[in-house]
Amino acid sequence: MKRIVIFASGSGSNAENIIGFFQTKTTAEITHVLTNNEHAKVLDRCKKLDVNSLVFDRNDFSKSDMVLNFLKKEADFIILAGFLWRIPEKIVKAFPNKILNIHPALLPKYGGKGMYGMHVHKAVKENKESETGITIHYVNENYDEGAIIFQAKTSIDEVDTPEMIAKKVHELEYKHFPEVIEQVILAKNE
Numbered sequence: 419m420k421r422i423v424i425f426a427s428g429s430g431s432n433a434e435n436i437i438g439f440f441q442t443k444t445t446a447e448i449t450h451v452l453t454n455n456e457h458a459k460v461l462d463r464c465k466k467l468d469v470n471s472l473v474f475d476r477n478d479f480s481k482s483d484m485v486l487n488f489l490k491k492e493a494d495f496i497i498l499a500g501f502l503w504r505i506p507e508k509i510v511k512a513f514p515n516k517i518l519n520i521h522p523a524l525l526p527k528y529g530g531k532g533m534y535g536m537h538v539h540k541a542v543k544e545n546k547e548s549e550t551g552i553t554i555h556y557v558n559e560n561y562d563e564g565a566i567i568f569q570a571k572t573s574i575d576e577v578d579t580p581e582m583i584a585k586k587v588h589e590l591e592y593k594h595f596p597e598v599i600e601q602v603i604l605a606k607n608e
Contacts, residue, residue: 420446420603423493425501426453428535430460432499432520432591437467439596446603449492454479454503480506489513497599498557502534507559515565517557518602520595522587524569525553529562539580539587549573550583552590554598568598 422440426433430451437448450470453460464471478484486509489496498505498519505517521529523538528550533541542550551571556564570593572586 419444420494420607421449421492422446422495422497422599423449423489424451424497424499426451426458426460426499427455427502428458428460428500430458430463430500431588432595433460434463434467435592436497436499436596436599437463437469439600443600445600446495452485452488454501460500476503479503483508485509486512495599495603496557499595500535504531504561505557505559510557510559515556516606517564518567518599519555519557519562519564520591521553521555521562522550522584522591523553524549524551524571525555525562525566529553531561533562536580536584539583542574542583543578543580547574550587552587552594554595567602568594570594 424433424436433451440446440448448469450472451460451464452472452474454474456473461471474485496513496517528538528541549571551569553566554568555566558564570590572590574583
């Protein structure tokens with residue numbers, strides 16, 4: 419069974435969805451959730467779901483090898499589920515094509531530093547897009563530039579607010595992200 423470590427910075431709804439999905443699978447198990455935010459709601463979700471968690475700071479992540487060494491011991495795959503920091507090159511190199519991220523837009527549109535959550539949905543609305551969606555991609559050293567694995571689309575109605583767009587996008591995330599993670603893991607096992 420492969421080991422997954424999830425990185426999250428906020429509420430953790432995607433992390434919880436992924437944890438729930440893999441609780442019934444033999445493909446992989448979630449060993450830990452790591453966060454850079456000691457106040458993140460994802461920590462409450464981890465307690466409720468009996469999943470180990472770890473809080474780290476920028477020094478642990480980027481300057482020292484604390485997080486890297488932890489991952490080498492505990493992870494076969496790394497999943498970013500609402501994690502906002504850029505992944506250091508040393509971690510990307512240690513886990514080539516084994517770090518997956520989900521982005522709440524159809525990359526390459528609306529990607530890059532500062533484009534996350536409601537910032538994306540507001541930009542999509544302001545630009546009067548007729549559709550948006552999700553992109554699941556491998557992580558490289560740059561924000562949202564890794565190879566695309568999967569995209570799913572949803573239409574946007576003129577009356578949709580950014581909050582309504584966010585709800586449509588979340589539905590796509592919850593439906594597809596765990597399944598795509600499992601498909602990637604299975605493909606790497608072949």
